Amino acid sequence: MGDRMSLIPEETRALVGQPLGEAAAVEIHPADAERFAYAAGDTNPIYFDDAAARAAGYRGRVVPPGFLVWAFEAPRPLETLRKDGLPRASGQPIRLHAKRVLYGGEDWDYLAPIHPGDTITAETRLASLEEKAGSSGPFVLSTVETTYTNQHGEAVAVVRAKRIAR
Amino acid sequence: MSEERFLDDVSPGDELPPLVKNASRAQLFQFSAATFNPHRIHYDREYAKVEGHEDILVHGPLQGAWMHQYVRDWAGPQGRVLSLGFQNRGRGFPERDLTFRGRVHAVEGDVVTLELEEVDDTGAVLMPAHARVRLPQRP
Numbered sequence: 163m164g165d166r167m168s169l170i171p172e173e174t175r176a177l178v179g180q181p182l183g184e185a186a187a188v189e190i191h192p193a194d195a196e197r198f199a200y201a202a203g204d205t206n207p208i209y210f211d212d213a214a215a216r217a218a219g220y221r222g223r224v225v226p227p228g229f230l231v232w233a234f235e236a237p238r239p240l241e242t243l244r245k246d247g248l249p250r251a252s253g254q255p256i257r258l259h260a261k262r263v264l265y266g267g268e269d270w271d272y273l274a275p276i277h278p279g280d281t282i283t284a285e286t287r288l289a290s291l292e293e294k295a296g297s298s299g300p301f302v303l304s305t306v307e308t309t310y311t312n313q314h315g316e317a318v319a320v321v322r323a324k325r326i327a328r
Numbered sequence: 329m330s331e332e333r334f335l336d337d338v339s340p341g342d343e344l345p346p347l348v349k350n351a352s353r354a355q356l357f358q359f360s361a362a363t364f365n366p367h368r369i370h371y372d373r374e375y376a377k378v379e380g381h382e383d384i385l386v387h388g389p390l391q392g393a394w395m396h397q398y399v400r401d402w403a404g405p406q407g408r409v410l411s412l413g414f415q416n417r418g419r420g421f422p423e424r425d426l427t428f429r430g431r432v433h434a435v436e437g438d439v440v441t442l443e444l445e446e447v448d449d450t451g452a453v454l455m456p457a458h459a460r461v462r463l464p465q466r467p
Contacts, residue, residue, distance in 0.1 A: 194362075201362035202393040203355065206330070206401065218405035228393045235364040246379070247368035265388045267415035267455070270396075272408070324415075 169259045169302050169327070170291055177256065177288045182306065185285045188233050190225055192278035198229040225276040227319050230310050234284055256288060258302055258327045266303065266324035274318045281313040289322060301328035333404035334466040335438050342432040344442070347398045351386050351422045359390045386420035391446055391455050398428040399442060399459045406464045410439065414457035418448065425449045430457075438462050 199209040207214035208224050215223040242249045276282065289307040293300060303326055310319045353371075360370050368375040369385050376384045392414050400409050420426055430444035444457040 197358075197362040198393075201355065201358040202390060202397065203349065203351075204393065204397045206397070208405070214405075226393065226396070228389060228396055231389065232363040232365075243366055246375070247366040247372075249366070265416055267388070267413070268392060269411070269413035271411045 167300075169293060169300060171257055171259065174257050175291065178291055180288060182256075182286045182288055185283055186234055187281055187283040189281050190229075190233055190276065190278055194233065195225040195229050195278055198232060199226050202226070202228070220275050220277075222277055225278060225280075227270065227272055227276060230276065230282060230284075230319060231308075231321065233282065256291075256304060256306075258304075260302060260327035262328055264326045264328075266326045268324065269322040271320045272318075273320065274312070274316050276310075276312070276318050280318075282318065283311045285309050285311070296328070299328060301326050330401040330404050333402065333407055333463055335435070335440070335463040336466040338432055338435060338440055338463065340432050340434055344398075344402050344430040344432075344444075347394075347401075347428040349394050349426045349428070350424065351390070351420075351426070353384065353422050356384060356386060356390075356422055359387055363387070363389065381419060383421045386422060386426070388416040391416065391420055391426070394426075395428060395444060395446060395455065395457050395459075398430070399444070399461060402430075402442075403461045403463065408462045410460040410462055412457065412459045414444075414455050416455055418452050418454035420446075420448060420454050426454065433458075438465070 208218050209226060212222045238249055244250055286306060286308045289305040292303045294303060303324060305322050305324050307322045309317055311317050357371050369379055369381060370387055371384060373384050395414050396412055399412060403409060426446055426448055428446050430442050432440055433443045434441040440461045440463055442459045445453050446455040447453050
C-alpha cells in the first residue's frame with residue numbers, strides 16, 4: 163500500500179518469503195526427547211519403548227513432535243540473558259513499528275515419524291506479514307514457517323508459528 | 329497406552345472425553361528446563377507480577393503439547409495425528425484445573441476433523457484448536 167502509517171517497514175516487507183537465517187541441523191538425543199515428554203506429563207510408551215512403538219506401527223520409538231522446536235536451542239552463556247531471563251535476540255530480527263509481541267499459537271503438519279538418533283534439519287522462512295485492524299488498534303500477524311527434514315531428505319513436520327505485534 | 333479407536337465407531341458430533349491437567353510449579357520448572365527456557369514469568373512469581381501477571385504462567389507450548397497428547401491419546405495407538413493448530417488466547421496458571429475437550433466435526437474418508445479447546449476453571453477458553461486425525465478401520 164505504501165501507507166506511511168504502516169507498522170511494517172519496507173525493508174521488513176521485502177523479507178516475506180525469504181529464509182530467516184541459515185538452515186541448521188541437529189541430532190535428536192533420546193534422553194532430551196524423554197525429558198520433554200516427561201516434563202509435559204506425557205508417558206505414552208511410544209516415546210519410551212521400542213516394542214510398544216512397533217506394536218503401534220512405528221519402526222521404533224518416536225519423538226514427541228513438539229520437541230523439535232527445542233532440539234534447536236543452542237547452548238548459550240549467561241551473559242546473553244536479559245533481565246526478563248530471555249536471551250537477547252540472535253539472528254535476523256523481524257523489525258516492525260510495534261512495542262509488544264505476543265505468542266499467537268502454532269499450526270503443525272505432522273508428515274512422518276521422528277525417531278531418536280535422527281538428524282533433523284530446520285529451514286525457517288518468513289511466510290507472511292498481515293497488517294490488521296483490531297479493536298485495540300492496528301496489529302501485525304506474522305507467520306514464521308519452519309520445515310523439519312530428516313537425514314533421508316524426508317520432510318517430517320512443518321510448523322507455522324504466529325505472533326501478534328502491536 | 330491409550331485404547332484403539334476405529335473409524336467405524338466415530339460420527340460427527342461425538343464428544344471426546346475431557347482431559348484435565350493441573351500443573352504443579354515443579355512441572356513448570358521441569359518444562360522450562362527441558363526446553364532450555366529461562367523466561368522468568370514461568371518460575372519467578374514476583375517477576376511475573378512485573379509483567380502484569382498475577383502468578384507464574386503455564387508455557388504456551390506446554391499447553392500445545394497437552395493438546396497434542398489429548399488428540400493422540402484419543403486417536404489410539406494405530407491412529408495418526410495429521411495436523412494440529414492451536415491459538416494461545418488466555419493465560420494459564422499452575423495449581424488450577426485446565427480442561428481439554430472437543431468433538432468430532434467431520435469424517436471424510438479415513439480422516440476425522442476435530443474441534444477442540446482448552447478452558448480454565450472459570451470457563452474461559454485459553455486455547456481453541458483443531459486437528460485432523462487418520463483412524464484405522466475395524467479389522
